[in-house]
Amino acid sequence: MAYDWFKRGAEREPGLPKPGREIEEQQEAREAGTSEPNVTEDDSLAWAREAYARLKTQQRAESGPTEIEPVGIFKSQPEHLVKPEEMPAQADQSIAEVPQQQTQSLFGQPVIQHQEHPQQTQQVSVPFTAARSRTEPELEKPVLGAFDDTFAWSADVLAAQGRLANTVSVEEIDWLGRLRRGLEKTRRGFVTGLLENFGSDPLTSEVLDDLEARLLRADVGVKATDHALQALRRRMNEEVVEPVEGLHLLKQQLTEILEVPIRASGVSLLAPVRGHLNIWLVVGVNGVGKTTTLGKLANLATRSGYSTMIAAGDTFRAAAVQQVQIWGDRSGVPVVANTSNNADPAAVVFDTIGAARSRGTDLVLVDTAGRLHTKRNLMEELQKIRRTVDRQAPEAKVESLLVLDASQGQNGLRQAAAFAQAADLTGVAITKLDGTSRGGVALAVASEVRLPIRFIGAGEGILDLRPFNSFEFIEALLARH
Ligand SMILES: Nc1nc2c(ncn2[C@@H]2O[C@H](COP(=O)(O)OP(=O)(O)O)[C@@H](O)[C@H]2O)c(=O)[nH]1
Numbered sequence: 001m002a003y004d005w006f007k008r009g010a011e012r013e014p015g016l017p018k019p020g021r022e023i024e025e026q027q028e029a030r031e032a033g034t035s036e037p038n039v040t041e042d043d044s045l046a047w048a049r050e051a052y053a054r055l056k057t058q059q060r061a062e063s064g065p066t067e068i069e070p071v072g073i074f075k076s077q078p079e080h081l082v083k084p085e086e087m088p089a090q091a092d093q094s095i096a097e098v099p100q101q102q103t104q105s106l107f108g109q110p111v112i113q114h115q116e117h118p119q120q121t122q123q124v125s126v127p128f129t130a131a132r133s134r135t136e137p138e139l140e141k142p143v144l145g146a147f148d149d150t151f152a153w154s155a156d157v158l159a160a161q162g163r164l165a166n167t168v169s170v171e172e173i174d175w176l177g178r179l180r181r182g183l184e185k186t187r188r189g190f191v192t193g194l195l196e197n198f199g200s201d202p203l204t205s206e207v208l209d210d211l212e213a214r215l216l217r218a219d220v221g222v223k224a225t226d227h228a229l230q231a232l233r234r235r236m237n238e239e240v241v242e243p244v245e246g247l248h249l250l251k252q253q254l255t256e257i258l259e260v261p262i263r264a265s266g267v268s269l270l271a272p273v274r275g276h277l278n279i280w281l282v283v284g285v286n287g288v289g290k291t292t293t294l295g296k297l298a299n300l301a302t303r304s305g306y307s308t309m310i311a312a313g314d315t316f317r318a319a320a321v322q323q324v325q326i327w328g329d330r331s332g333v334p335v336v337a338n339t340s341n342n343a344d345p346a347a348v349v350f351d352t353i354g355a356a357r358s359r360g361t362d363l364v365l366v367d368t369a370g371r372l373h374t375k376r377n378l379m380e381e382l383q384k385i386r387r388t389v390d391r392q393a394p395e396a397k398v399e400s401l402l403v404l405d406a407s408q409g410q411n412g413l414r415q416a417a418a419f420a421q422a423a424d425l426t427g428v429a430i431t432k433l434d435g436t437s438r439g440g441v442a443l444a445v446a447s448e449v450r451l452p453i454r455f456i457g458a459g460e461g462i463l464d465l466r467p468f469n470s471f472e473f474i475e476a477l478l479a480r481h
């Protein structure tokens with residue numbers, strides 16, 4: 001059984017403590033280089049060493065001659081692709097479903113042969129077939145790096161969530177490193193100064209004023225900032241608050257802000273429901289990273305053992321279909337596309353639902369346009385897609401994910417308001433957390449748009465997207481380095 005990335009984090013060991021403040025203490029102890037033996041620090045280092053040694057042994061075993069076969073590879077067999085001259089020439093819609101062959105299913109599903117849509121003219125764009133034959137799905141595993149500060153930090157974050165050293169994977173360590181690196185710019189502008197200000201003396205109201213300014217600069221938003229500071233001020237009125245305690249409180253408050261909409265949705269971790277048709281619409285303005293996010297999601301789903309299909313619903317830009325096809329190829333995921341000009345995206349979605357049903361596909365990812373001639377056109381198109389989904393697949397579990405570019409900061413909030421109605425949003429994916437100092441916008445989204453953040457992207461690579469975990473996000477945002 002493939003490791004289910006969508007459910008990562010749900011495997012907390014029963015009976016182990018909830019995320020605690022030891023993480024601040026450990027980090028502070030390490031920072032200060034305390035010469036006195038510190039029980040907490042020793043424990044955490046021992047945990048990290050044990051996890052590292054186990055992962056190293058595991059990796060050595062896996063890189064031996066009996067390599068574990070990657071999950072979910074669709075073998076590329078270009079000769080099975082339908083050639084344009086073989087297609088029936090009738091009707092006016094031209095839908096190309098590429099690729100359509102799957103000779104061997106690794107998900108226990110029947111072997112599928114290509115089935116053409118009877119009512120549609122099939123047209124395959126030649127460049128797509130060429131692109132497919134060149135690429136191999138990118139499903140290889142990340143490699144374990146050195147036992148360094150990043151590993152130790154990642155281990156602390158996993159241990160603080162109640163994980164056992166013998167249950168962590170290289171993928172998790174790799175992702176936490178990516179997340180921490182991705183948030184570096186936000187951290188540099190925000191945390192470094194903050195931690196210096198927190199210093200070693202108890203918190204003062206000046207320190208809190210400075211904190212307020214920093215939170216606002218990182219695009220955390222007025223509401224979330226007020227909420228976090230209120231709690232700190234309350235505590236300061238009651239007692240002297242030491243810096244470690246203050247930092248812990250701040251992290252707790254910020255995590256809670258992110259958790260409120262997640263709790264309200266009733267779904268703590270968004271994952272496709274196995275044995276069901278799941279349809280996830282990916283919406284947002286032009287250039288925010290919709291197609292990239294969808295491509296990364298296709299990879300994550302394939303790695304996690306979900307059979308996946310992509311609907312190329314951005315028919316507005318000629319290059320968009322080609323772009324999504326390349327992403328599909330990278331994970332061996334079939335793409336249903338219409339290569340004719342001004343094709344109707346709702347028709348593409350209609351065809352994808354039919355194809356997904358006949359194959360027993362778990363997850364359909366729908367790419368959409370971010371710009372049409374007018375905003376009204378765009379919203380109408382999204383509504384039409386949504387109606388098609390609701391009508392054609394009433395049994396499906398539908399998610400409507402708004403993609404927001406973190407570097408656009410508070411602009412994202414306006415975009416959310418515009419899309420909320422047309423697309424009936426259920427969640428948010430935040431992209432481009434790397435390369436921006438506005439990573440705090442995740443908090444503004446949670447407190448002001450009130451939608452759960454489901455995924456975060458922190459880079460352009462295929463592995464640079466993961467399900468959102470608020471504890472890890474805040475730890476990465478407020479990490480010391
Ligand atoms: N640095 C970085 N770039 C990203 C990320 N996600 C997407 N991009 C880039 O943003 C640009 C626009 O992405 P695209 O998916 O085409 O946006 P769309 O118009 O919304 O579909 C591309 O150059 C992507 O490589 C991310 O998480 N980090």
Ligand SMILES: [Mg+2]
Binds near residue numbers: 291292314320367368
């Ligand atoms: Mg796109």
